[in-house]
Amino acid sequence: MRRISFRGYMVIVIAILILAIGGLYFFNANRIAPTTKKTSSGVQITQRAPGQYQTVIKDGRYLVSAARGITATSEPNSLDVKNFESSLLDLAKTQFKTNQYIFQEGQYLSADTVNNLLARKSNSNADGINPEDNGKTDGSRNPIYVQTLTEQDFMSKDGKNLKLAGMVIGVAMNTQDEYQKEDFGPTYKQNISDSDRIAYGRKIAPQIIQKVRQQTGVSQDVPIVIAMYANSPSDSLAPGGFYSESTSDKGTDLKAWTDINDKSIVLPKEATDTSKLGNDENNGFANFKNDVANFFPNIAGATAVANFKSGALTGMNVTVTTQFYSQTEIDSFTTYVSQSALKFLPSNVPVRIIVKTANELQAILTRNTNDKTFTITLLD
Template sequence: MKKMAILSIAMMFLLSACAPKFGQEEVVQQKDNKQQKAVIPKYNISDSYYRMILPFKPSEARGLVVEDLNTRLDVDEFETGLMRVAQDRFSPQDYLFQEGQYLDKKTIQSWLKRKSEDDKGLNPALGNKGTNEEKNTKSPIYLANILEHDYLMKNDNNKVKLGGIVLGLALNSVHYYETEQGYPREVQIEDGVIEKEGKRLASEILSRVRQIKGLESVPITIALFKQQPQSAIIPGHFFAVTNVDEGSTTIDKWEKINEEYTLFPSDDAEKNHREDLMKFLNFKSDIEDFFPNYTGVIGKAFYVDDQLQQLTVNIPMQFYGKGEVIAFTQYVTGLVMEQFPDYITVNVYISSVNGPESIIIREAKAEQPFVHIYQ
């Protein structure tokens, strides 16, 4: 028996050593004339997502986005939206994603400062004349953050190398500062000024990036993001993008990105998207009629080229048992399938004071929704 046990263990080690690694592909990554082994997952959870090279290499500037942007909503949209922008040039079928490996934290922090505070600062100097209010009104901080994403290519020899980078520039719509007495103040920045300053900053950043080893000649895409005020409950959006050819140090043209988020219900939705708002209000009304414990429904609508693409709905409820959660989820699922057109994706998150209760996802053109009730 003892010999058979030893034999079984030996066979297990032999089989595990010879067995193929399902779900991944081994490659060699090249950077700075150095090579190291890496792994690419064979399977992708969606055509909208990039496969990411492993082991995961965090960006040297990791954490700066969370520190510098006004809201968590802006943080998420800035990162995922930049991937969405990248897909027009770097297809998820042909490129792999990696967090930025070239712009480190120290470099970005230096660039985000005012010119008077750091020789490399990209934001305007505050100046010495006038009160804090006068100086900040005249010279607000425009650039809030810089985000780098790297896109890698795999050749026939199972080697991957940098195929291009995408840079996101987060720009302030509101500049916050304090008076000499410590009172908080703010300066609204007009859209025209945001666009003008964003394009000016992009040209300077491109010039600097071309001087970084490894980025002298790669294709570069730069996208401009307008972040929301601190009090906002919807995220900001990208509004312009430019593609820079290999080795080029100049920006020839910009393309408009027509994206926006709208809160349902809101005055903006009433003014600009009334038909979609009415569908949402009918949905909201049907919930109110049948469930007395309803406390509110908030929707976040995402538009591309003025067409509704995705609606995310949050429903907080007071529940007294799991049966009520199941009944409510079933009812809302029926409303989603019947009341919203099938060309949009609808995400519904149902919660209580205890946390998430259920989730409903109806992808665009899907005949059946995904429904999950948390246990």
């Protein structure tokens, strides 16, 4: 039998490894579709998912907003942070179709520009869209009407490049002005009426459009949609919603304002709430809450947020607070919750249920529209 030297063994091993790696590369190259498409030097766009926009990648990284983080740090109610931006994108889809446009995080309004806009108007800041400080702190001060704003860009292909084809500007208006009379002192609250909020928003909208059109790269005839959002109070269990929109096709001129009927309500409804919105959902949730409380008495409470668009329910988020200590109790409870939810909660919209203690998340149950079962995720 012929003996192979150590050097010979190494040659054979290396050859096998090269063939194996080459085979894996060929196998993966034929199985895995590319996640991006290149449009121009350093700029790529993602593949389109059903009902979603393609998005922009630059130099291998997601292109983040030029004013990133302002909304997250300025909104007084954390529920408004996500709802404001996600609802704005849903609204944009009615204006800029996902199969015709590419989404890009706002690139034209810088953080400094946005902060100057959100500040009070003063001798040193002519751009401020909030009113001058009248120096009063007795409930008659000039409130901060505009809490934050965000920009979303919609691009079209122009040969191998991307071209700005439309913009959406979301403006979050306060329903309650919070302020302090002195640093680190108590927080005071001043309600803002619906009529004052709506009137002030329409007053400063042309100024916002003018500032956007002044930015390099924004033409005078690119369509700009401006959408007004009503923040919820900082202690509310439900987020706010968009209430009005308009479009500027050229310059600072705006078309007639269109009402948007987005609303989120907390269940169970308060006895003082005489509106008919959510009555059926409230009855179903009350039955659900009673059912699980009777089966498992260690429930500290249960609430839900029902989201409506134009009077129609679009989703429900439920929170159940427990006092369980053993994993077997949690396992049994979540199974029963899923069965009760199928019986009493709406089946024609997405439903998400969180089971938690005061300090710990225990389980998440989710069900998509018309699904027959819940997906349960138990957390150790």
